[in-house]
Amino acid sequence: MTTLYVLTDDLRIDDNPALNLAARDEKLAVIYCIDDAVFKTDRFGCRGMGQHRWRFLRQSLQDLNQDLAERGQVLHLLEGDTLTLSTDLLRTDQFSRVIRTRGHDHRTNLWWNQLVARFVDIEFIEVDGSTLFDQEQIQFETFPDSFSKFRKGIEDRPFRHSVSAPNQLPGSLDLDSRLITAPTSDASPRGGSLAGKDHLTHYFSTEAACVYKETRNALHGEHYSTGFSTYLANGSLSPIQVVQQLFQYEREFGKNESTQWILFELLWREFFRWYGLRYGDLLFEFAGINGQRPLTSFYRDRFIKWTEGRTPWPLVNAAMNELRETGLISNRARQIVASCLVNELEVDWRCGASYFAEQLIDYDACSNWGNWQYIAGVGADPRGGRHFNIDKQTELFDPDASYRNRWGGAAVNEPLDSVDYYDWPVERIGT
Template sequence: MQTLYWFTRDLRLHDNAALLAAARSDMLLCVYVVDPRWFATGGLQSKAMGSHRWRFLWQSLMALERSLRPMGQRLHIAFGPPEQVIPELVHAHGIGRVVRSRLPGTEEAAQWQALKAALPGTVFQQFETLSLFTEGALPMPLAELPDTFSQFRKQVEKTGHRYSEQMRIRTLTALPPAPGFPEDNRGECPPIPEPVHPLQFTGGEDAGLNRLREFLFINHGIARYKETRNALDSWDASSKLSPWLANGCLSVREVAESIAEYERRETSNESTYWLWFELLWREYFFWYALKHGANLFRRDGVQRKRRPATFYGHRFKAWCEGNTEYPIVNAAMNQLRETGYISNRARQLVASCFVNELGLDWRYGAAWFQEQLIDYDVGSNYGNWQYLAGVGADPRGLRQFNLEKQANQYDPCGTFIDRWGGHAEQPVGLHTVDAADWPLS
């Protein structure tokens, strides 16, 4: 059988059960589809993908192609809607099977169903490669996923397992040949912009594995992670693994196993546990997205709590541009816009400001994060925004941070604010009137 393997958020050879299954073929066509719709501004005033993530993604694709070539393979990068690209390749190469990793997200699910309907004679298979656990290994049916993370964590910890060990595989060393090397149209993809600031993030599987080794076994950052993780602007204060995890350059099970190895070889303490704890948050939101589907993107969230329906265009613009009355927020938003990354603490602060001080619809903030972040992950992003907005998985409801207190605690000398230009010359106040204000439909 000839198989098309559709790379998505699994841009790696290690621990990739979907690619392993696809490799059980006579011939294998490896494909990545760049959807032009990612780069168009949507209804929430943002794009699905901005320049920072596009740069990281392209680096990851080039790294994957370099890894495939020694096995006689190459990566076919197609620019176009998947609903058009995949059928064309299936018909052109006599493909009998299409394989990919299972993805959360309503658009991804709709595309998969549309392809199955368009290609009734083709076998379609999905495999779980993006999570710690397979659905069958969860301690509850997906439909009964707890409403809060704490309940989920307690049930997982009762099992005594940190990931589905039976699903983890080593790096592939051989792949079947490709059915020729058809020309692709990667040249039609958007150009790769130069970064504004020198970046420490480089896309690709090797870069992700190197960062994992560096943080755990070279710098031993994991041993003090719980004490340092809230720093606003320090490379080694946190793992910085999220961009590679989000793009699938790094397997989350590889990270979990490395944590366990560190605990066996070096030390086991509250900080080493806390890194796995953060992986479990990511896991929860992965299944949360699959369970709740379209409700992940609704203004009233999964709790169906009514939220304000007025949108202040000038406030949204000021927040995006780092031009509010709150220096700590401005600094973080400037850093995000210029680098594509901000710390977890900074994300909580700017989201709290967006929802509470600025009184804006949380979905617009989530969409801006989606465009800007190099580590955008649909479940974590929209799940966390719902959490902060009080319409998601937080039993306490709406959360609000005291921004002045947070600045004093995490940036007492104002170093972060000064570095990222947090003191706006003419900040936009809450009572400014702008003709761009409009009610949400």
């Protein structure tokens, strides 16, 4: 049997059930498709992937290619439309089976579902590998409408079993593909499963895990974040690998509220994975999963000022500057800037979600769009959205202005809009 293994968010050989299944066959082709759509701008003027995640992705692919080469395989990198590329390969009649790690968001599932419908004589298999649980453990008919209900329903269920990396892989097929190269860069974090495992080991060799609940709301500084999300997003690490290290840490040093909070955040990620699969394209809809349209719109001037860090709120500006320059900001900063866009600026939440998709190294479609829905009040928040008082957040989390000073956060004293209600140009202050 000859198998086509399509990589998605599973760029590793350790704890990769899909790869282990593919390893049982006689011949194997491993491909990763870089869809050209991610470099095109959407209706909000945002691209699907920016420079920071592109650098991180190429480093991750290069790392995986080395791991596969040591086991007799080649990673074929294809560029273009994913559906077209996959269709062309399957029309060669070389493959009797196609395997991938299960996808959870509607947009990336579209091409897979179309392939399944077109090639009825080929076996298509999805394997759970990017989640803590298998799909059979999730009750979609009664899927909870909030994280707290989800957590109560699954916290006593066992996690899926981890699998070891295969020692050897089947022979590779010769495909026309691009050479995988990664940029020479000192930018942090570095992509790849090797870097991910090193980071995981280092994190749990420190005291960071036992004080995480106290540091998790910081805007910057040492260990304000676990840093796992960057490697979980493209599958350089699996959540099971993180949980195993966490449990080992708890066995050696004890369990406390901080270590449990790390697990809590992994379950939060888990919730949005299955939330994305459950609600499909509603994950990306303006009215969200409850069908209630927010009282916001697309104010282009306001949106641009927000992305460029030119709002009246210095803390928001600092966070947006950091995001633009590094591709990462803290969880607290994400909540603050999202609340600002939706509540203060009254801009369509999808604009912010699209901009985060472009900028974030750790972009995860389900978590990103699900959390934006949560803030906007059209998602899984039973309280109907979140509104953060920016002045209070500034006092609590940047009392000495160190974060604002570091990232150039200063108030911009200019109108939010270039035209007024009647489309007359707004006179700028000082002119």
